Structures are given as C-alpha cells and as structure tokens.
Amino acid sequence: MSQGHCTGYRAAESLGPSRRGLLLGTGLAAIGWLATPKTALADLAIRTSVKDGPTDTVVVLFLRGGADGLNAVIPYADEDYYRLRPTLAIGAPDTRRGDRALDLNGFFGLHPSLRNLMPLYESNELAIVQAVGSGDQTRSHFEAMSAMERGLAEDKGSAIGGWLARYLAATSKSDDSPLRAVALSNVMPDSLLGATGALSLPDVEDYRLHADDNRRDKWMRDLQTLYGGDDALSHSGADTLRVIKRLSELKTESFRPATGAAYPDTPVGEAMRQVALLLKAEVGLEVACVDFGGWDTHVTQGATTGWQPGLFNELANSISAFHTDLGDRMKRVTVVVMTEFGRRVHENAGLGTDHGRASFMMLLGGGVRGGQVAGVWPGLAKEKLEGTGDLRVTTDYRSVLSEVLLKRTRLASTEDVFPSFQSRPLGLLDLARSA
Amino acid sequence: MELSRRDTLRMGAAGAALAALAGCGPAWRKVAGDPVPADLAPPPVNPEPEVRLANRLGFGIEPGQLDAMRAMGSEAWIEQQIEGDQEESLELTLQLHRLDVLRIDGMELRDTPENEIVRQLQQAAILRAAHSRNQLRERMADFWTNHFNIYARKGFASYRKGRDEREVVREHAMGSFPEMLRASTRSPAMIAYLDNTANFKNAPNENYARELLELHSLGVDGGYTHRDIVEVARCFTGWTIERGFLRPYGQLKFQPDWHDDGEKVVLGHRIPAGGGPKDAERVVDILIDHPSTPKFLAQKLSLYFLGQRSPELEAEVVSAYQRTNGDIKAMLRPLLMSKELLESPPILRRPFDFVISALRALQADTRAHQTLQDAMRAMGQPLYEWPMPDGYPVDFDAWSGSLLARWNFALNFAKGRFGDVRPRLHELRERFEGDDVAFCCAAFFGLDPRHPGVSREVRTLERHFAEAKTPNTLDEAAALCLCAPAFHWR
Numbered sequence: 001m002s003q004g005h006c007t008g009y010r011a012a013e014s015l016g017p018s019r020r021g022l023l024l025g026t027g028l029a030a031i032g033w034l035a036t037p038k039t040a041l042a043d044l045a046i047r048t049s050v051k052d053g054p055t056d057t058v059v060v061l062f063l064r065g066g067a068d069g070l071n072a073v074i075p076y077a078d079e080d081y082y083r084l085r086p087t088l089a090i091g092a093p094d095t096r097r098g099d100r101a102l103d104l105n106g107f108f109g110l111h112p113s114l115r116n117l118m119p120l121y122e123s124n125e126l127a128i129v130q131a132v133g134s135g136d137q138t139r140s141h142f143e144a145m146s147a148m149e150r151g152l153a154e155d156k157g158s159a160i161g162g163w164l165a166r167y168l169a170a171t172s173k174s175d176d177s178p179l180r181a182v183a184l185s186n187v188m189p190d191s192l193l194g195a196t197g198a199l200s201l202p203d204v205e206d207y208r209l210h211a212d213d214n215r216r217d218k219w220m221r222d223l224q225t226l227y228g229g230d231d232a233l234s235h236s237g238a239d240t241l242r243v244i245k246r247l248s249e250l251k252t253e254s255f256r257p258a259t260g261a262a263y264p265d266t267p268v269g270e271a272m273r274q275v276a277l278l279l280k281a282e283v284g285l286e287v288a289c290v291d292f293g294g295w296d297t298h299v300t301q302g303a304t305t306g307w308q309p310g311l312f313n314e315l316a317n318s319i320s321a322f323h324t325d326l327g328d329r330m331k332r333v334t335v336v337v338m339t340e341f342g343r344r345v346h347e348n349a350g351l352g353t354d355h356g357r358a359s360f361m362m363l364l365g366g367g368v369r370g371g372q373v374a375g376v377w378p379g380l381a382k383e384k385l386e387g388t389g390d391l392r393v394t395t396d397y398r399s400v401l402s403e404v405l406l407k408r409t410r411l412a413s414t415e416d417v418f419p420s421f422q423s424r425p426l427g428l429l430d431l432a433r434s435a
Numbered sequence: 436m437e438l439s440r441r442d443t444l445r446m447g448a449a450g451a452a453l454a455a456l457a458g459c460g461p462a463w464r465k466v467a468g469d470p471v472p473a474d475l476a477p478p479p480v481n482p483e484p485e486v487r488l489a490n491r492l493g494f495g496i497e498p499g500q501l502d503a504m505r506a507m508g509s510e511a512w513i514e515q516q517i518e519g520d521q522e523e524s525l526e527l528t529l530q531l532h533r534l535d536v537l538r539i540d541g542m543e544l545r546d547t548p549e550n551e552i553v554r555q556l557q558q559a560a561i562l563r564a565a566h567s568r569n570q571l572r573e574r575m576a577d578f579w580t581n582h583f584n585i586y587a588r589k590g591f592a593s594y595r596k597g598r599d600e601r602e603v604v605r606e607h608a609m610g611s612f613p614e615m616l617r618a619s620t621r622s623p624a625m626i627a628y629l630d631n632t633a634n635f636k637n638a639p640n641e642n643y644a645r646e647l648l649e650l651h652s653l654g655v656d657g658g659y660t661h662r663d664i665v666e667v668a669r670c671f672t673g674w675t676i677e678r679g680f681l682r683p684y685g686q687l688k689f690q691p692d693w694h695d696d697g698e699k700v701v702l703g704h705r706i707p708a709g710g711g712p713k714d715a716e717r718v719v720d721i722l723i724d725h726p727s728t729p730k731f732l733a734q735k736l737s738l739y740f741l742g743q744r745s746p747e748l749e750a751e752v753v754s755a756y757q758r759t760n761g762d763i764k765a766m767l768r769p770l771l772m773s774k775e776l777l778e779s780p781p782i783l784r785r786p787f788d789f790v791i792s793a794l795r796a797l798q799a800d801t802r803a804h805q806t807l808q809d810a811m812r813a814m815g816q817p818l819y820e821w822p823m824p825d826g827y828p829v830d831f832d833a834w835s836g837s838l839l840a841r842w843n844f845a846l847n848f849a850k851g852r853f854g855d856v857r858p859r860l861h862e863l864r865e866r867f868e869g870d871d872v873a874f875c876c877a878a879f880f881g882l883d884p885r886h887p888g889v890s891r892e893v894r895t896l897e898r899h900f901a902e903a904k905t906p907n908t909l910d911e912a913a914a915l916c917l918c919a920p921a922f923h924w925r
Contacts, residue, residue: 064823139661140649142825186815187828188836200836202813210843210852215911218902223842225895226919233783233920236835244839293822298642299633350633354641387661 049412050171054432056334056367056408059275059288060164060191061268062149063315063339065296066141068308069359070345070391073130073373074101074109080380084346084389088303088353099304104128108373112304113312116320117362124370125323125330127428129400131358131375133341133393139355141296144340148397149190151418161194163401164287166417168195171410177284178242184271189289197239198287204274205252209244220245246283255280261325264317268292272318276325279333286409295339299350319364331366334408334429338397345380345389357390361400367408367429374426399424408432484509486881487777490925491740492516493570495792496881498863513771516571517764519609527566530802534559536597541623541685544594552593554808556600557818561803564787565794571771575608575763576600577787578739580819581826583619583651585628587819595624595685596819612732612761613723616652620719623676623687629824632675636695639668646824652722654731659702666699670706670714729756732766739829740770742782748773781924783831786814788925789841793848793917796879797858806853814840838923845917849910860913871912872896879916892919 075081076092090111093103101109102118108130110118120126135153136144146155151163160166168181181198183189192198201207211219220241227237255277263269271290278285294311301308315337323330342359358378364370378384378392386392402414402423407430414423485504489496492513504512515521531537535547536555544552560580564573583603587593599622607615619625626632629643644667649655673694677686689712699706699714702725706717722728733752737745751769759765770776784792790811794801801807811817815834821827828834847853849860867874875896876884884893892915899912916922 138649138655140645140655141823142649143655183836186813186836186840187833192836193832198836200815202815202840207839209839210846219846222895222899222915223918225898226891226915227838228891229920231920232831233835233838233923237838237920240838240842243837296642298630298640348633348640349635349638350630350640352630352633352640355645388665 050410051412053410054332054434055171055286055410056332056365056404056432057279057285057288058164058404058409059290059333059335061272061290061292061315061319061335061337062145062189062191063295063311063337064141064145064291064293065339066144066341066343066355067295067311067339067359068297068301068343068353069130069132069339070342071301071303071308072111072114072312073104073128073360074111075107075130075377075380076101076109077107078377078380081345084380086347087351088301088347090303105373107377111309111312113309114316116316120320120323120364121371125364125366125368126370127363127368128373129361129363129375129395129426129428130373131378131391131393132361132395132397132400133358134397135393136341137387139341139357141340141355146190148338148340149193151191151398151401153396153398153421162189162191163417164191164289165193165195165198167405167409167411168192168198168287170416171286177286178239178246179278179283179285181287181289182275182278182285183289183291184274185289185291189291191289192287199239199243201243201274204247204277207244207247250281250283252277252281257321258325258327261321262317263321263325264314266314266318268314269318269321272322273325276322279326279329297343297352298348298354299352301347301352323364330364332432334363334365334367334404336401336404337362337364342391345385345391357386358393359391361397363400363404363428365408365429367432369428369430372428374428395426396421396424399426400428403428483881484777485512488513489570489881490792491776491782492771493574494564494788495795495925497795498798498866498878501881510772516569517609517767517771519569519572521568523567523569527562530562530566531559537601540598541594542683544597549588549591549593552597553587553819554805556587556593556596557808557811558803559600560818561791561794561807562801564791565799565801565803571767572609575767576604578736579604579608579615581821582735583615583625584821584824584826585624585819586822586824589628589822591685592624592628593819595622595627598622599624607763609763612728612756612763612766613719615763616723617716617719619651620647620671620674620715621687623685626674626687627676631671634668634672634674635693636672639665639672639695641665641668643671644668647718647722650825652731653725653727654734657725657727657731663702666701666706667718669695669697669699670701670710670718673712674715723761726753729753729761729766732756736766736770740767741773741775741779743775743779745770745773745775748775782829783834784923784925785827785829785834786811786816786841787818787827789814789923790844792922792925793845794856797849797860797863797913799848799856799858801853801856804855807856810840810844810847810853814844838918841923842918845914849914849917850907851910858913860909864909871900871909875912875916879913879919880921889919889921892916892921895919 071088071090074090082089091100093109094100099112102112102115103109117126134144134147136147143155149162176197181192181195182201183192185200186202188200209216209219223241227234257263257273263273275288297308300306326333338361339359341355341357343353343356347353376394378394398418398421402418403425405411405414405417485501486496488509489500534555536552537559567573585592585596585599587596603615603618603622607618629646630640631643634640641664644664647667648659648664653659673690675688675690677683677688691711694711696709696711698708701718701721704721706714730753733749736752737749748769752766755765755769816827848856851857863878864874872884872893876882876889880889882889895915896912899915
C-alpha cells in the first residue's frame with residue numbers, strides 16, 4: 001500500500017509491534033477491542049499501525065478567522081514587506097525600542113506583543129514554521145477550516161471525520177480514558193468530527209449534574225438506563241456520564257496554577273488553564289482543542305497597538321502561563337498553534353488585510369526542536385506572490401502535524417490520518433522516548 | 436407526487452418506522468457518503484406523522500396540538516402553516532410589545548446597554564418560537580437569521596440587528612427570496628458587520644462580497660472566481676453607514692466619492708462605468724438570476740428540514756424558485772409535503788430547538804429572561820451570538836459533544852429553578868386521564884407508552900414511579916423525559 005509514503009519514519013515504526021501485529025499475535029486482547037467498534041472510524045484502527053511507547057498530549061490552539069502570519073513572524077529583512085505594508089509593517093529589530101520586531105534569526109522577527117514567547121524560543125522549546133498552509137484556493141474561512149480540520153489539501157474528496165478523530169480512532173485502546181479528547185468549548189470543532197468519546201467540556205470545574213446530593217446516584221443510574229442504547233446519541237450520553245463520574249472523583253480545587261503562571265482573564269486563557277488542570281490531574285488526556293476566535297482583521301488591524309496586537313498579547317500570555325503552570329510536565333505535551341489561512345500581503349485602505357494563503361504555525365513542548373523558524377521563505381516580490389498578492393504556501397500544514405503525531409505519539413503511519421499525503425518531516429521535533 | 440404524498444400522510448406508525456429503519460442516508464453525520472453501521476443509526480422515535488410534522492415544521496408539540504392536527508388533517512395543517520397568517524395570541528403580542536428592540540433602533544437605543552439589547556433580541560426569538568401559532572414562520576425566521584447571520588456583539592451590531600431582523604428576515608421569511616437578498620444588501624447591520632464600511636475605491640474590502648456570494652446566494656461551489664469577488668466588492672464600494680455630525684447615525688448611506696465608478700464584470704456580466712449606487716442593484720439582479728442560487732438554497736433547505744440531501748426534492752425546489760421568481764412558500768411546499776419529511780432519519784435538536792420544545796410541552800409561562808438565556812449559552816447556542824457569518828451548525832456532531840448542559844437544563848426547568856419559567860406540569864397532569872407514565876409519554880413524546888421508540892424511557896419512568904412517592908416525583912419524571920434520548924431527536 002502506501003508504506004513508501006513515510007520512509008522517513010521507518011525507524012519509528014520498527015520500535016514496537018504494530019497494531020496489526022498485536023491483533024494477529026494476541027488474539028484475546030484483540031477480541032475485546034474488536035467487539036466494541038463504536039463508529040465507522042473504529043475500522044481505521046485495523047489498518048493503521050501503532051507502535052509502543054509514550055504519547056504526548058497534543059493541544060491544538062486554533063486561531064479562527066485567518067491570522068496574519070506576516071505580522072506575527074515578521075520578515076523584516078525582506079524589503080517588499082515594508083513596501084506592501086506602509087502603515088501596518090512592524091519595524092526591524094532595535095533593542096532600544098519596544099515597538100520593534102524581536103529578532104529571531106537575522107531574517108524574521110517576532111511581533112513585540114508576542115514578546116512573552118521569546119524566552120520559550122530562546123530556551124529552544126518553541127519552534128515556528130513560516131509560509132505554511134493548505135491547498136485551499138477558495139480563501140473562504142469555512143472551506144479552509146474544513147480542509148485543515150478534516151486533514152485534507154482542500155475541502156474536497158472523502159475522509160471520514162476530522163484528522164484528530166482519525167488519529168484517536170487509529171490509536172484507540174480498550175481502556176481509553178473517558179477524558180481522552182476534549183474540546184474546551186460548547187460546540188465541537190470539526191477536527192474532532194466523528195470522534196468516539198471526544199467531549200466538549202466548557203468548564204472542567206463545574207462538570208456535574210445539578211441534582212440534589214441525595215438523589216445523585218439515582219440520577220446517574222436512570223441516565224445510564226436511558227442512554228444504554230447503541231446509537232450515536234446514546235454513545236454521547238454514555239461518554240458524558242463516564243466523564244461526570246471521573247471528574248467527580250477529582251478534587252479540581254487542588255490544582256491551582258503554579259506560582260508565576262498568570263493566565264489572561266479571557267476565554268482562551270481560561271481554556272488553557274483548564275487544559276493544564278486536566279494534565280496535572282492525570283486523567284489520561286491525549287488531545288485538547290482550544291478555539292481562539294477574532295483573527296479576521298479586515299479593518300483597522302493595528303500595527304503595534306490595537307486589534308491584532310491585543311490578540312497576540314493574549315496568545316503569548318496564555319501559552320507562556322500554560323508553560324509555567326505545567327513545568328516539568330511540558331516534556332509530554334506538544335502545543336500546536338494553527339490558523340486556516342494567512343492574509344493578503346498588501347494592506348487594504350481600511351488599514352486591515354483581506355484573506356490570503358500562507359500563514360504561520362507554532363509548536364511548543366518538551367519534544368520540540370525549538371529556537372528555529374522552519375520552512376522555505378517564498379519571498380514577497382510581485383512575481384513570487386500567488387493570485388491577487390498572497391504569500392505562497394511552501395510547507396503543507398500536514399507535514400507539521402504528521403511530524404507531531406509520528407514523533408510524539410504512538411501512531412506509526414499517517415496514511416489514514418492524512419490520506420494520500422506524502423509527509424515531509426521538517427525536523428521540528430525529537431522522537432519521544434520512554435522516561 | 437400527489438399520490439405518494441397522500442399515501443405517506445395516511446401511512447401508519449409501523450410503516451413509517453420501518454422506512455426510517457431501512458435508513459435513507461446517514462444524514463446525521465456531516466460527511467456525506469460515509470458508511471454508517473446500521474446499529475449507529477438513531478432509533479425511529481418520531482414515527483407518528485403529526486409528531487414528525489410538529490417537530491420539523493415547528494418547535495415541537497403543545498398539549499392538545501396533536502388532536503387539533505388530526506382533526507384538521509395533516510395536509511390542511513401544512514397548508515395553514517405555509518400560509519402562516521394566523522393571528523397571534525394576545526398574550527404573545529403583549530409580551531413582545533414590551534421589547535424596545537422590536538420597535539426602535541440605532542440612535543434611539545443609544546442609552547440602552549448592549550447586554551440589554553442582546554437580551555431583548557433573544558427574548559423575542561424565544562417567545563415567538565415557543566408561542567407563535569405560525570410555527571413554520573418562526574422556523575423560517577431561524578433559518579434565515581442563520582443564513583444571513585450577524586454576530587450581535589461585533590461592533591455595535593446589536594443596535595442594528597433588531598431592524599435587520601424586522602426588515603430583512605421577518606419581512607421576507609415566507610415571501611420572496613430575491614426581495615430578502617436585496618433587503619439584506621441594504622441592511623446597515625449587514626453592511627457594517629461584514630466591513631463594507633471599509634470598502635473603498637482603489638482598495639476594495641472583500642469581506643462582504645465574499646460572503647454575499649459564498650453564504651447568501653451562490654454557495655461556495657456556485658461557480659464564481661476570486662476575480663468575481665473583487666468585482667462585486669468594487670460594485671459595493673461606497674455603501675456605508677451614516678456617521679456624520681447631527682446626521683441620522685447608523686442609517687444606510689451611499690458615499691459617491693468612495694465608489695469605484697469604473698466598468699466591472701461580474702460572473703460574465705458587464706456592468707458599465709458610471710452606475711454609481713445602481714451597481715449594487717445590478718449585482719443582486721445577477722445573483723438572483725444565477726442558477727446556482729436556487730440550487731444552494733434547495734440544498735440548505737433540504738438539510739434543514741429533512742436532515743439530509745435529496746436530489747429529487749431539491750430539483751423540485753429549484754424549479755419552484757424558477758417558476759415563481761423565488762417565492763419561498765412555493766420552494767417549501769415540495770419539501771414539507773414529501774414523504775421524505777416523514778421518513779428521513781431523526782435530526783438532533785439543537786439547544787434552541789430543545790429549549791423551545793420543552794417550553795411548549797409544558798406550556799411554560801415565561802418572559803424568556805436571563806436565566807433561560809444563560810442555560811442556552813451553556814448548551815452552546817446563545818441566539819445572535821455565533822461570531823462567524825455562516826450561522827449555527829445543524830449537524831449532529833456539532834451538538835453531541837456533551838449532553839450535560841442539556842440534562843442540567845432539564846433538571847432545573849422541571850423543578851422550576853429558573854425564576855421566571857413556570858412549567859404547568861401539575862395542571863396538565865390533572866387534566867390528563869390515565870396513569871403517570873402515559874401522561875409523560877403523551878406530553879413529551881406524543882406517543883403511546885407501548886410504542887417501541889420509547890421502551891427505555893418507559894422502563895425508566897416505571898421504575899421511577901414505583902420507587903418514590905414524594906411531592907417531587909412528577910417533577911423528576913418530567914426532568915427524566917427531558918433528559919431522555921427520545922426528547923432530543925426530532
């Protein structure tokens with residue numbers, strides 16, 4: 001089949017017996033697992049090989065609306081940037097001034113409002129990929145998000161569910177935690193579409209039934225009866241019940257943020273704090289999705305102050321607080337920051353930017369080879385731009401996500417997670433090893 | 436068509452249930468064409484035609500509604516709903532009369548805080564959906580509100596949304612789509628929400644143009660290019676809202692010197708130079724005549740009412756659009772009179788559907804104030820607060836991630852814990868002749884307890900009534916029914 005796709009990862013595959021091997025070898029264990037396929041996605045696991053070893057918790061922070069990568073990771077050494085963005089451009093690094101880009105590698109600089117990420121970049125825990133994106137040509141939020149969340153080049157063709165759902169199905173075990181995958185929101189993101197047992201969990205600390213205390217057991221039992229069926233909604237109900245139970249056993253109040261972890265008092269800061277809480281409580285969290293909206297900066301985007309700088313500030317402070325809060329636990333966590341597309345290179349008359357193509361991604365974690373800006377810079381000269389003046393995509397976002405899954409989780413092949421995609425590792429991460 | 440429709444309407448519960456089991460498409464799964472194992476398909480819980488109609492055309496059953504529908508005949512009831520001209524109750528009219536946002540807007544609301552305005556917008560939508568006799572009209576208002584979604588908390592959108600709801604959505608919800616689209620292009624709320632206020636000559640802002648094509652008319656596969664988006668944006672340059680000193684702040688305004696008056700080519704149609712404000716009208720003309728527009732609408736209406744695509748019915752909707760110049764009633768008829776409506780797999784209620792159905796089942800007396808709205812927020816659907824222009828999703832997966840907030844709503848509602856929501860549970864029980872389990876099944880599911888679609892529900896209720904005899908027993912039984920899977924399908 002498509003074994004050849006991932007030649008770079010043969011080594012990873014050989015580390016342990018594959019899922020297929022396990023199925024053939026240890027019949028008894030396999031029967032229990034096969035007997036309870038919950039969705040069509042469960043079939044995937046039969047075809048996808050997994051390996052033994054540790055698995056990072058993957059935290060996906062999705063910047064919704066199309067975040068402008070050019071003002072996040074500023075190509076200050078490319079003079080076309082200043083030509084195309086007369087008012088929105090951020091000045092080249094100058095350590096005497098607080099409103100300038102912060103130098104990353106002599107070519108790119110970080111937006112000054114992202115300054116709280118600098119220590120993480122300098123300690124080699126944060127890596128950046130510039131000019132990354134999907135193949136989506138519609139420049140529609142919904143098409144582009146759908147493409148990325150379903151793990152496709154564009155929002156065309158068939159793939160069952162979201163990419164995280166397929167990853168979860170491929171690595172599923174019979175004893176999976178009920179809190180294996182959570183979205184810190186009321187509405188499920190498409191990346192978890194079809195994921196068995198994925199849960200939308202808007203508030204970890206208040207996930208309880210509003211029944212009278214002496215009636216709680218009765219309610220749990222009655223709900224178990226009501227949701228004992230084998231249809232999709234019954235599965236959701238049963239998952240909800242398992243999580244209520246698990247969280248009721250936790251003393252969530254004992255997991256206060258560590259000293260110095262100052263989460264912003266915003267929905268995103270709060271969501272990151274709750275992800276950290278679940279990690280500290282060791283509930284078996286493998287995937288967490290956090291949505292960060294508001295990046296569709298068509299008008300008055302702001303250069304060093306205003307709309308987008310405010311979002312950068314919130315982003316940097318949330319990530320930095322999360323890092324401080326988790327301390328040593330960051331060794332087993334990979335945070336992925338992504339967005340559906342970047343924005344037009346030239347600013348518009350409303351001092352904003354329209355929908356474009358390539359943007360940036362960030363990876364943070366113990367396994368990240370940080371302190372680098374990866375990817376190929378396509379340039380901003382007229383003939384280098386795509387369509388009506390957009391930064392070209394030189395790195396497929398799936399290369400980054402594939403590398404995360406292959407190096408930091410038990411997945412040994414991404415052929416089902418990213419169908420018909422030839423993964424090209426960028427050297428962004430180290431292989432996870434047992435402690 | 437006529438024959439099969441009549442047959443279906445007469446078809447008994449068992450027949451419809453079997454048809455539903457045989458499974459049309461896996462509509463409740465968003466990714467089209469996925470194979471779904473039979474045992475994952477939701478159980479056929481709405482096999483009674485009247486129950487299905489009340490759930491699909493409206494927001495669920497009220498006490499006495501099924502008898503009235505049966506007396507009238509299903510077809511006549513559907514026609515009455517399509518006409519949508521029944522006089523509303525005095526109670527609803529008086530309740531709505533108290534809401535400022537329904538009568539005034541913009542400048543006149545300037546001393547009212549945003550939270551209060553959003554609260555009133557939500558109140559109006561909840562009260563109308565729960566109490567209107569024209570249930571289908573309210574369903575369509577919900578459909579179009581999401582089709583032309585405006586996030587009430589962007590900028591000062593909330594101050595303008597009341598008028599948009601009145602003059603765009605409700606004015607045309609059951610009328611002419613072309614007129615509704617035209618009205619939306621002239622809605623200050625929409626013009627500001629999608630940044631047309633920053634759409635200038637020589638520097639077009641594409642935001643509005645893109646969503647006008649992608650979401651409001653042609654659909655993303657409607658056959659336009661990025662060039663068309665830019666050309667449409669150029670046509671709309673100069674349309675903004677009034678901001679001048681001592682001027683009617685927030686009114687629609689055309690600013691001639693911001694308008695790009697050169698020639699444009701939109702979807703192959705040449706729009707000559709010098710058109711001024713007429714350019715935007717030309718764009719609307721092109722869009723309403725474009726074959727992709729009715730196709731896109733047919734697809735969305737099919738998903739909304741049937742929970743799945745239906746190529747045959749969509750073709751009928753398209754031909755109705757073309758025959759009647761986009762008359763919405765004519766477009767709805769093929770879908771609402773179809774046997775697919777009765778036989779398609781159940782659709783998961785979104786939180787709005789769920790809350791309104793609960794209010795209706797118990798004829799709850801409410802002002803739909805903050806506590807109820809907070810509960811809807813906890814379930815993920817605070818009305819007018821979906822930030823993206825595509826409106827709230829309708830697919831199963833978007834809403835099935837956790838049921839806890841729904842269960843807590845059920846517990847708090849049935850026990851009367853929402854201060855201003857009073858379910859008439861005990862009153863309804865007294866009027867019902869029969870046992871408690873039969874009452875619950877009739878009130879919440881519209882079914883007889885012997886029906887296979889509610890076997891788990893009945894088993895749980897029987898155990899519940901056998902175990903406890905306290906003053907709260909009936910309240911808890913009502914909460915159980917609202918928690919039960921059968922109440923979340925429609």
